Every structure is written in structure tokens, then in C-alpha cells.
Amino acid sequence: MSYFKELRHFFRFFYRTKTHDKRIVFYAEHEGYYVCFEGIIRELIQTHRTPISYVTSDVDDPLLTESPDGVHVFYLKSLLPYFMLLVKCRVFVMTLPDLHQFQFKRSMNPLHYVYVFHSMVSTHMMYRAGAFDHYDSILCIGPHHRNEIRAYEAQNGLQAKELVKAGYYRLERIHEQANHRTSDDSEPRTVLIAPSWGKANLLESCGRELVGLLLEQGYRVIVRPHPETVRRDPDLIARLESAFARQSRFQLERSVSTDDSLLAPDVLLCDLSGVALEYAFGTERPVLFFDVAPKVHNDEYFTLGLRPVEMELRGQLGEVIAVDELGTVPAAIKRLINQREQYRSRLAQLRAEYVFDLGSSSWIGAAHIMRVTGEAEESVE
Numbered sequence: 001m002s003y004f005k006e007l008r009h010f011f012r013f014f015y016r017t018k019t020h021d022k023r024i025v026f027y028a029e030h031e032g033y034y035v036c037f038e039g040i041i042r043e044l045i046q047t048h049r050t051p052i053s054y055v056t057s058d059v060d061d062p063l064l065t066e067s068p069d070g071v072h073v074f075y076l077k078s079l080l081p082y083f084m085l086l087v088k089c090r091v092f093v094m095t096l097p098d099l100h101q102f103q104f105k106r107s108m109n110p111l112h113y114v115y116v117f118h119s120m121v122s123t124h125m126m127y128r129a130g131a132f133d134h135y136d137s138i139l140c141i142g143p144h145h146r147n148e149i150r151a152y153e154a155q156n157g158l159q160a161k162e163l164v165k166a167g168y169y170r171l172e173r174i175h176e177q178a179n180h181r182t183s184d185d186s187e188p189r190t191v192l193i194a195p196s197w198g199k200a201n202l203l204e205s206c207g208r209e210l211v212g213l214l215l216e217q218g219y220r221v222i223v224r225p226h227p228e229t230v231r232r233d234p235d236l237i238a239r240l241e242s243a244f245a246r247q248s249r250f251q252l253e254r255s256v257s258t259d260d261s262l263l264a265p266d267v268l269l270c271d272l273s274g275v276a277l278e279y280a281f282g283t284e285r286p287v288l289f290f291d292v293a294p295k296v297h298n299d300e301y302f303t304l305g306l307r308p309v310e311m312e313l314r315g316q317l318g319e320v321i322a323v324d325e326l327g328t329v330p331a332a333i334k335r336l337i338n339q340r341e342q343y344r345s346r347l348a349q350l351r352a353e354y355v356f357d358l359g360s361s362s363w364i365g366a367a368h369i370m371r372v373t374g375e376a377e378e379s380v381e
Contacts, residue, residue: 002059002075002077003078005059005075006075006076006077006078006079007079009074009075009076010074010076010079010082010083012074013053013055013074013076013083014086017053017072020051021051021052021053021072022053022072022089023050023089023090023091023373024044024050024052024053024089024090024091024093024369024373025052025053025054025055025087025089025091025092025093026041026052026053026054026055026093026094027054027055027056027057027080027092027093027094027096028054028055028056028057028058028061028095029056029057029058029095029096030056030057030058030061030227031056031058031060031061031062031063032227033095033118034061034063035169035170035173035259036095036116036117036118036169036170037054037093037095037116038169038173039169039172039173039361039362039365040093040116040169040361040362040365040366040369041054041068041071042068042362043362043363043365043366044366044369044370045068045069045070045071047363047366048366048370048375050070050370050375051070051071051072052070052071052072053071053072053073053074053089054067054071054072054073054074055073055074055075055076055080055083056073056074056075056076057075057076057077057080058075059075059077061073061075080104081103081104081105084104084105084106084107085105085107085108086107086108086109087107087109087111088107088109088111089111090111090112090372090373090374091111091112091113091114091369091372091373092107092111092112092113092114093113093114093116093369094113094114094115094116095115095116095117095118097115097127097128097131097132098127098128098130098131099113099115099132099134099135100133100134101128101130101131101133101134106134112136112137112372113134113135113136113137114135114136114137114138114139114368114369114372115132115135115137115138115139116139116365117138117139117140117141117145117168118170119274119275119277119278120141120142120168120171120274120277120278120281120309120310120354120355121272121274121277121308121309121310122144122145122148122306122308122309122310123145123148123149123152124148124152124298124301124304124306124308125294125295125296125297125298125301125308125310125311126272126274126295126296126297126308126310127297127298128297128298129298129300132149132161133158135161136161136162137161137162137163137164137368137372138161138162138163138164139164139166139361139364139365139368140163140164140165140166140356141166141167141168141171141355141356142167142168142309142354142355142356143353143354143356144306144309144354145163146163146165147306148304148306149161149163150163151304151305151306152304155303155304164364164365164368165356165357165364166356166357166361166364166365166368167355167356167357167358167359167360167361167364168278168355168361169361169362169365170259170278171277171278171281171282171351171355171358172358172359172361172362173259173282174259174262174263174278174279174282174283175281175282175283175358177259177263178263178282178283178284181263181283188218188219188220188249189218189219189220189266189267189333189337190219190220190221190222190264190265190266191214191219191220191221191222191265191266191267191268191269191333192222192223192224192261192262192264192265192267192268192269192279193207193210193211193221193222193223193224193269193270194223194224194225194226194261194262194268194269194270194273194275194276194279195225195226195229195270195271195273196226196270196271196272196273196274196295197225197226197227197228197229197295199293201226201229201271201292201295202269202270202271202290202292202323203223203225203229203236203240204233204236205290205292205323206290206323206326207223207236207240208239208240208243209326210269210326210329211223211240211243211244211250212243212244213326213329213330214329214330215244215247215249215250217330218249219249219333220249220251221244221249221250221251222251222252222253222261222264222265223240223250223251223252223253224253224261224275225237225252225254226273230254237252237254240252259282262275262278262279262282262283263283265279265285266285266333266336266337266340267285267286267287267288267318267333267336267337268280268285268286268287268288268318269287269288269290269329270287270288270289270290271289271290271292272289272292272294272295272310272311272314273310274310276289276310276314276317277309277310277313277317277354280317280318280347280350281347281350281351281354281355284343284344284347284348285340285343285344285347286317286318286319286336286339286340286343286347287314287317287318287336288318288319288321288329288332288333288336289314289317289318289319289320289321290320290321290322290323291320291321291322291323292323294308294311309354313350313354316346316350317347317350318336318343319332319335319336
């Protein structure tokens, strides 16, 4: 049934949608990525009064049934590679790395590709080599992204891309909501376990033991697995749910489309996931890192001579412990909670150093896109 739905949407985009309504196209792999675009899309529609087309590969994406005025939504998955080759627009906006390296090629038509980051992590270790080579412009979250991309371009003799000092909308959204949150010290302390995905991630390494320990200590425990873990290792998630579903203080969150689980915790427990940066800089609360093997998708990342930001900042965002030291976790959590006021000022200072223009990412991104379309002249560089 979904294949026929795709055919209808494919036909509707190319033959039933006005050219004006598909000058700007966004693509999301699943519903969780809409938050990366939300601010820019709102700015385009409300401030610039321009419609956009939004393509999703999630058949259950809520935008397919209800979308903001001015957003034309299409479902494409198996037909997406053909769509990518044929699409004709002025600007194509994605969070998908590795454009033109695998099945998703640049269009046969001339258009401008804009990359929007969905994580604050560095560009050279957790991403494959060449992950951003075929984008025309990149909305950089902070100085580390600009420095890494420029160093990579120089190292490989590549033409310089347009790098925009854009900031990060998702962080802004978390920060704004956290500022309106009131804490109740009479409630059980809450910890969030939100690791990266891949082999040796925190859930795979010691997830069941860690959750059990925290529940025994009286904590409320939220487990927020990475979407790729949910997709690739459903048995791991099912085992966790089966083991702790009857515990009233245990919560398993399968979706990352909302920020609710990032706002409640007193401490985040993490490995090297980018969510640690979002949590620390957004809520100004500390992180307890577990020193698992890093997820390396580019074995030559060290040749750039730049330490990945997710590794560089760990000791400043909280504490780092070994996976085989689970017995020290309760004491570490207690220390971090007791020092939260010191962390608050430290994290705010680090955020100012590592994130561009907090609060301005939506209009910067939208202004850049409009300039690329040729309908605005001002530069946002």
C-alpha cells in the first residue's frame, strides 16, 4: 500500500505541484528530523511568505496528515533515489550526510544543496570521509564545524564551500524550555540514559545492569535510545522493556521528536552521543560520560590534527568514568547534582564559545536560503 502511496506523491510533486511551491525542498529521513528544520521553515513561511515542499521517508510522519500552512508534504522512500536524480528546484535542504556517495545522488538539474546539522558533534570522526563534499553550503553550528571543514578542504584540495555561521535551532528550543522549567527537589531525582548507536554503545555495554542499579538507588530512570538503535537492534530495546516495564520509575522513550525527556533529568548519562552537548548547553546541567570505545566512521580523522569536540569537551561538561566502574555511578551522580550551580555558569560560558548566535539560527538559515534562491540580496556570512 505504501508503494502506491509513494507513486501518488511522486506524481503529485512533479506534475500537480506549482513550480513556485517547490522552489525550496526539504528532506527528512524520519519524523524526528523535523525539529532540525522547524525554525527555518517557520521563518520562511511567516517572515518571507514563501511556501516550501517537504519530503519525508517516514510513512507515519504526522506532517503527512497535518502540516503548517504553506508546507506541501510528500512521502517518498523506495522512489527517493529516482526523485533525487530528477528533482528540479532552487534549493534542496537536508540533514543527510554522504550526498552523492551512495544511492542518493545530486540531481541532474542544477540546484543548490544546503546541509543542516542534526548534531553538534565534529565532522571528521563520527562521519565518513567526504560526508559533506557534495553540498554547496553548510549551516555550521559553531566554530569547530567551520575549522574542521576548512581544514579538510585544504587537506584534500577541495573548493571552499559556503559556510554559514548559523547556530543550532534544536539547542535554542531546549534552552528556552529549560529556562521555564521549575525543579521540585521533593520528587525522586531523575537520570536520563541517552547513548549513541553502534557497537559498544552504553546500552549495549551495560544498559541492563546500569538501569537496575539506578532503580535500586531510588532514581527515576528515562532510557532514550538513539533512533538507529531502535531500528537496527529492536531485540536490545525489547529486552530492556521486558526487564523493567513494571517498574513505575522506569520510562522508555522510543521517539526523539520531542525534547521532553531532555528537560526532566538532573543528570544525563551518556557515551559519546551528540545529545550530551545539546543537554549540557541547553539545560546547563552536567553529564556523566561512560568511556566506551568511540564510534569512528573515518579511520583517518586524526590526520586533520583537530580533536573532535565531543571528546575535547567531555571533562568540562561533567565527569568521565569507565564502563566497568558501575559501582561508582551513584556517588558520581550525587556529586554532579551537588555541583549543578557551578556547572551552570561554566556550561553557559562554553556554549558561548562553541555555538554561533544563540537565538538567531532560524532567521540566519532562512535568510541564507532566500539569498540562494535569488530573492534576497543580503549576506548572512
